[in-house]
Amino acid sequence: MYFLYAILTNLAVIISPLIFIYRILKGKEDPQRFKEKICIYSRKRTKNKVWIHAASIGELMSVVPIIKKLEKNKKIKSIIVTTTTTSSAKIFKKLRFKKTFHVYFPLDNNFLTKRFINYWQPETAIFVDSEIWPNMYKNLKIKKIPIIILNARIVKKTLDRWQIFPGFAKEVFDKITLALPSNLETLKYLKQLQVKNIRVAGNLKYYGEKNVEGINDKHLKNKFNNSKIWCAASTHKNEEIFLGKLHKNLKKNYKQLITIIIPRHINRVSQIIDDMNKLGLKTITNSSNLKIKDDTDIFLVDSYGVSSKFYNLTNITFVGGSLIAHGGQNPLEPARFGNFIINGPNVNNFKEIYSFLMKRKMSLTTSSSLKMEKIILKKLNHKKNNQNIKKIIKIGQQILDKNLLYINKYII
Template identity: 50%
Template sequence: MLFIYRILINLILFLSPIIFILRILKKKEHPLRFSEKLCFFSKKRTKGKLIWFHGASVGEILSVIPLIEKLEKNKKIKQVLITSNTLSSSKIISNLKLKKTIHQFFPIDTNYHTNKFLKYWNPAVAIFIDSEIWPNTIINIKKKNIPLVLLNARITKKSFRRWKKFINIAKTLFQKFDTCISSNLESKKYLYFFGAKKIKFFGNLKFSQTEMNENSLSKDFKKTISKKKIWCASSTHESEEILCANVHKKLKNKYKNLLTVIIPRHVHRTEKITNQIKELNLKVHTHEPKKKIQPNTDIYLVNSYGNTKSFFKICKTVFLGGSMIKHGGQNPLEAVRFGCNILHGPNYWNFYEIYNLLNKYEVSFKVKNFKQLSDKVDLMLKKKNNSKNINLKIKKLGNRILNSTLKEINFFINKK
């Protein structure tokens, strides 16, 4: 199986000029830095101990920023290298105020390129985030006796079934890691199945994640809504927008200044959603920075990406979609870090452990139908804002997970 993989990865290398050109045209690749993936490095390696983190994209990288901030204070560490695969993640890193940390794109996973990469950067510890498993890189790291960590490891049921089809290669790769720090108990169970040597579980590192500053809302908008009762339905799927619009319709007689913000998971559905809501005789306002919101607006429909966090800052009751339908729910951590109370439907298997923990902390609440959702929104609108209390709970949990993780990583840093 590894032989077939190596043939395929070399075929990708052969086609890489065409792939890079197409990706540059689609603005998915950096026109000047794409060559980093072929090991033409744009940054210099500082003398001394270097720690290497690799994550696929934005989510994985952001989850380790608090850890990197702590590692930068360690005088033994002279440089931190972050690699990723996507253009968006490189932009995020460039906005961070990290003194010792640099970014490069992850090399194509051929034997030649991984060896060239490891020879140049010579990391004291290699840390792969989430579910990043690259066979040639992993094998060559261990050939050089570099400590290898799988951090915030995540194996879903779907990926477990996929790995199980290639059980021998899966066991070979997972057993290469010196330690696997699991993000949840399900992943821990799967890691045991694949024979991982040392498995730790402290909790999901994303609880300690630092939020980037984001504010796409105008002062006029904030002023207009400051006097309103406001709640938000985010990452909604088909049928969930109408459900939330009906909740608004039921509650608007009780709260004359009620505003419901709906952020669909897929914004291309905006026109259809608008028409459906208008059939309920509700006033819809689509999100445009220069378009003034009218006082009689019922539903504020967000029709573009990149605004969610701004709304989480002002909406302290959030219904997360994909949970009233059989989709498996959406990740609640982003909203929780902004001090939001979370409402979700009965279908949340993609984030089962996170939701159960948040339910235990009385931060998230399950609702099964329209009545339960409208009753819970009503209750939340009456309640005093408890976002500071939520922030304290999550911060305390995040710090515990972060400190336990740091202790484990420091073991390898001090050992090398």
């Protein structure tokens, strides 16, 4: 099966120039840096103690606390972080690490993965979430470089795909040195995939830094000073229309109501504005810096990496990807900021987290606009629940410490 996979990845490299051109035109590739994906680098070669791969923004942000802790280790001179998306590269730049630098993850081709490893010479490879790359794993194993899956997440759909090719799956997963599952479902599936060394440390996304630079944005707070606000985050196509209609009903009770919408993908901003216009709703974007007027309905966040500033201002957040057949999005960031969570029923990707919140009466699951309206009207005048914030912070700190304990065994 590795042979067939090698043929397919060789074909991917052959047609990659056409794919890159298309993605550059669509704004999905950096025209200055896309060559990094075929291991052509402008950055000087360095030997790196630790390499961390996080696919995109969510995975990257979940390991920021790990990176900050590792940077304090005097034995670690350099850390390389790879991601696959331009949005995550932009967020990385804002984080301003001291020892850590970013390059794009290469195509999972046998030749390119060998070149990547030989060029950057990592001593430990950490893959975040569900990043399973057969050729990269094979060549790391050949070089005897430990492979750690951090905050591992495997859903039933992924397991089913791997089980179509059980021999290939065994070859790939057998190369993992240490797996740290983020939930019990993943623990179960990793065992079925015959991963040998599994340790339970918990989901890193519970962790949130107590003091985050720029969270307390006084200018932003003043912008909403005369308004009642609530948030809808990580929204997907069609969910905004539902939320726009909900906003219209809520506004019958609060004339100064503003619904803050933070879409999962900001390239959909134009479509969302158009959808809101069709509902007769006035929208302004975060990047426009326009003042909120009496007739403003929707405040649309059209930039990445600023969600926490809005969670800090609100106490209710609807988390998207849950009214459609997507499987939900992670609600922990708004929950850490003391927001009551509202979500639709489709949350299969984060079942344990939503169960945790529901048991502690920190969330509501419903697809009913009427039920959402009632809970939002009830919670709008409430203060943040500081006890809930403390609970999540305490759990998060314990999880961070435990993950670091396991990781450090392969670094120090």
